Amino acid sequence: MKTRMIALGVLVVALGASAAKKRPEIPVPEMKADRAAVCAAIEDLMATFGQAYPDGRNYLKQLERADEAQLEAIQREALLANPLVREAQLLYVVRRQYKADHHNTATLFQKGEINEAKFDPPGKIKVLNLKTGTTATLVDAGATGIARDPELSHDGRKVIFSMRKSKDDDYHIYETNIDGSGLRQLTSLAGVSDIDPVYLPDGKIIFSSSREPKFCMCNRHIMANLYRMDGDGANIHQIGKSTLFEGHSTVMADGRILYDRWEYVDRNFGDAQGLWVVNPDGTMHAIFYGNNTPSPGGVIDARQIPGTQNVISIFGSCHDRPWGALAILDRNKGVDGAAAVEHIWPASARELIGVGNFDTFKKVRPRYEDPFPLAEPETLAGAGKYFLCARTIQGNDERTGIYLIDTFGNEVLVHEEADGFGCYDPMPIRPRKSENAKPDQRDFENRNGTFYVQDVYEGTHMEGVERGEVKWLRVVTTPEKRSWTQQRWGGQGTQAPAMNWHSFESKGILGTVPVEADGSAYFEVPSDTFVYFQLLDKDGKMIQSMRSGTMIQSGEMQGCVGCHEDRVETPPASALGLQALKRPASPMGKGYAAGRMFNYLADAQPVFDKHCVKCHDYGKKGAEAVILAGDKGLAFNASYTDLHRKKLVAVAGGGQAEIYPAKAWGTYASKLSKTLNGHGKAKLSDAEKLSLYTWMDLNGIYYPTYDCAYPDHPTGRSPITVKQLNRLAELCGLDVKALTSHRNHPGTMVSFDRPEISPCLSALEKGSDEYKEALAIIEEGENALRQTPRADMPGFVASENDRHRTERYEQYRSVEAAYREALRKDRKLYDADVQRLIEN
Structure with a gap:
């Protein structure tokens, strides 16, 4: 396969060739092409796209006489002729799967923290041209770095992402044009991890960050909260205050932020991660789905399906990587349990909902990640039926490929990388309809x-x-x-x-x-x-x-x-x-x-x-x-x-x-x-x-x-x-x-x-x-x-290490205060400015 490299002024280095480690074998269901499923998808594509899908009848005729050996080839050809992907360019990430650690949120591996040694470069952002079959490197963090979490702007011309150039660096937010020009760094505060950025309709940016340093209550791992900043990186401020982790943000059609949240209030460590919503200004945090569902142990990585109220998300486990089953949720049917699940991949995973404990979904094979719903940008044709995702390719190998899946039962491998690397975060490069912009309802006066x-x-x-x-x-x-x-x-x-x-x-x-x-x-x-x-x-x-x-x-x-x-009933x-x-x-x-x-x-x-x-x-x-x-x-x-x-x-x-x-x-x-x-x-x-x-x-x-x-x-x-x-x-x-x-x-x-x-x-x-x-x-x-009295006694004094961490916490709270002061006075402040305040 030919590879074209796009220069970014960042060193381009080929990915290494070390293969991902295999886990102990668990029986994996065979994912063979199903004749009825292929036929149903072809008929739907004909009805949905008409002349834009001209070969549908020919595919159906081929199906009639195809033997088992020919069926998979016909499935691949017919489904990749889907107008939603046929000539698309796909943005995606190439890296190894995150190393196993305490929890599905433990992917920061931040310098100076307990799991920093698990940072596992390299990782780059690439573009796949489905028409030509060629790939191009858009962002290369180098042999010692990882670029991750890409999101496209509404016009499809810019990409925002997180990048860490080495184990001694931190994750920061960057932006580049889709042609590889105009690379700029938006955040730069030292000693924190900035990840999961997403554009708001007004050009501002939501992301997750460890800028208010806090640790997992049931272990020792650094956590993150939601933050917002201007499109140029100015006036960064916190909009989420839960006590553990807020991440994988996306914007819903009504302008609210959909995110996954992990918290503790008198509940088990593995039963407390579901989907939440919040306004972009940090007002009205509210449960969306899964707050009282013990299995799956994590409902994460959700996106709203265009033209519908439904979302697609990952049903995962507490002590696992950020993968699992893939589920479409209709929240009008419930905010917990199986009632809201319209469709799930694999189908057998439905039997695991509410069963066992927070790690039950570790049994799921194959494993899915990073779902992206497909729809025609203007008419939204095809919405709710066709999706891109990362999925494990075979057996219990951790390596993932890009898959096109549908609600008819088809799963087609679109692309895989060589040398043991996986593909993540696939999305088509195209404009999309802008979500509604929600006006701010808060001030920065620190009032009650x-x-x-x-x-x-x-x-x-x-x-x-x-x-x-x-x-x-x-x-x-x-x-x-x-x-x-x-x-x-x-x-x-x-x-x-x-x-x-x-x-x-x-x-x-x-x-x-x-x-x-x-x-x-x-x-x-x-x-x-x-x-x-x-x-x-x-x-x-x-x-x-x-x-x-x-x-x-x-x-x-x-x-x-x-x-x-009851959050689905009409209020009084x-x-x-x-x-x-x-x-x-x-x-x-x-x-x-x-x-x-x-x-x-x-x-x-x-x-x-x-x-x-x-x-x-x-x-x-x-x-x-x-x-x-x-x-x-x-x-x-x-x-x-x-x-x-x-x-x-x-x-x-x-x-x-x-x-x-x-x-x-x-x-x-x-x-x-x-x-x-x-x-x-x-x-x-x-x-x-x-x-x-x-x-x-x-x-x-x-x-x-x-x-x-x-x-x-x-x-x-x-x-x-x-x-x-x-x-x-x-x-x-x-x-x-x-x-x-x-x-x-x-x-x-x-x-x-x-x-x-x-x-x-x-x-x-x-x-x-x-x-x-x-x-x-x-x-x-x-x-x-x-x-030396301990913490339940009068006269208690914290250990030197705890005092140091408190000083660090207060230091970053002073950064937050400086940004809020700038917002009150309607002036611009950047990470470079507050970094100087810290150092001086």
Whole structure:
């Protein structure tokens, strides 16, 4: 095949020849041409394109007499004669598949981060001429670099993309003309990754970036959020604030951004990635599909099908690369599960929807990626039936080719590269209709926004809640994770450091606001803050909770119908008559624990110390039922560990994707709650009860921060070292794995407050050398905590590494502030300008 090279002023280097590694063999369905499917596609092409598809009848005649050996050749010829691709030029990426890592979002491999060594160049952007069969290199990042994520402008004349020239570089956004001229770099901020750019109708650009550095809560990987900038790279600012990852943006016909989002609020690490929409200015983030669907574990890489309300997307897995099954979704039929799936490739993948867990779709073969819906640009003929995509070519080989697929059952290999490289992001180079441009609805004054709820009793999963029961709405924030440790706690996923028994988040209460008699609420919330809401009864007990987050922009007003509203039904009448809207919005900063992060040791433990420890301490009569002493252990304290271990609190933990019924977890469902109105001589005040209600309803959390004082010690929290713990376990016959995980946990075996009562010592003869050595190790931990308090204690100071990461976080927040100041003053600011601010 002839190859023509287009000069860009960037070094052109041939791709290497190392083949992709093969995974263990899994049975793969044969993808043979089907006579009926080929016939159906030909007949549709004849009906759709008429004279523009002149050889249709001839193909049908050939089919009548074709044997099995001839069928595939006829399929290829007939379907590649489709006017949507017949003489098209296709833009595509050539690279190896991203190396396997923690999650399908883990493709940045950013310099200085945990997986930087997996950056695997080279990668280039090419053009395939289907008429001549020739390819041309449009962008070559060189032998040490990767160019990725191309998107075409509306007129088809420009390409925007991300490129990293070496392992020591960062991904930045670039733009070039489609003829290879005019290459320019649009972003250049050092130490961040800018990826997934897409043009807006007004010429501005949306992209994803790690400019607000945050890390995966169930591991240690750098995440990204949505940003917007001018077409020349000026005035970059953040428009998404979810706590993990926002990516693979595309623009819908109505002007909204469709993107995939990964977040945690009281749910499992693998069940929390679906499709969301947002206005280009960052207002009105809303669920689109898959937020409560456990399998697939990731709904990603979606595009709207022109002329329809449907989208095509990848149904993937949590712990996999960004590939999987390919699905067309009709959101009018549902926002979760199989009901919305109009078509899926392979067909057998339908049986996996909602089955198993977040990694069930790893079973899918062949695997698909980067779908692109085809349609005639003016009439939109053929829309919803024909698609380009990347697809694995054979067996379990990771190598992908460009495929033309259709809803009739045909999959035709259009192009493949040699030497083990795959093809990705295929799209025809042609103009397309512009989407609607949405006007901005926000300002940059850093003011509060306002939320209103029409009726908290409206919506799903509120059965059994009597009207009038809900008295308050609590606003909770769960900040991003800004640091991590090498050592871990085994919750329902990796916690590095330990945070909670199961769930991954720290929680802070912004305030509690009233709910009116008609079920309405109206309240202020700080802008650019990731929040969720809980409904409370008169005593402050949670009735229902969001298990997803939202955010609001400065000056924005946002509303919802009710709690877990049905997002495909017509909303009820206008909110103008609501009682809550007849008064000013309720301010934040009121209610229990408002304005601070919740800390179990400071908020809940004092109640047990005052009322319970006299009976429920080590060696006391109540110890067998539960130990409620505050002794600090390897990760948490004794009472916290025992309450969770003995299931005396009913929490969501890292819970299922599906919505829980009202009162299904938290205070209402916990055994502990039954003792709070009187147990023995214990008489708790209303304030003391509320502190425990709040703890249970915040999902039984422990630490107020991800920062730690002992990053290299067990669980990231223990004052004794790994070596000391291993020796202590050897002396006392303990299982280190059980001590550093919720699974088979034996209880708090070590007390760093009262070393001599540590339960692990009971296995040793008092006064023996082994006993003395074990006790000495625990006492060393006690002394360490006196000198260096950990994050659940007064006087805590974060480790040097955590302080460095916080400084880095604040540095990039100052960059964001500088850009917003420029926007307020209507002037231009670029990455080069803010880089100088950082360096000076």
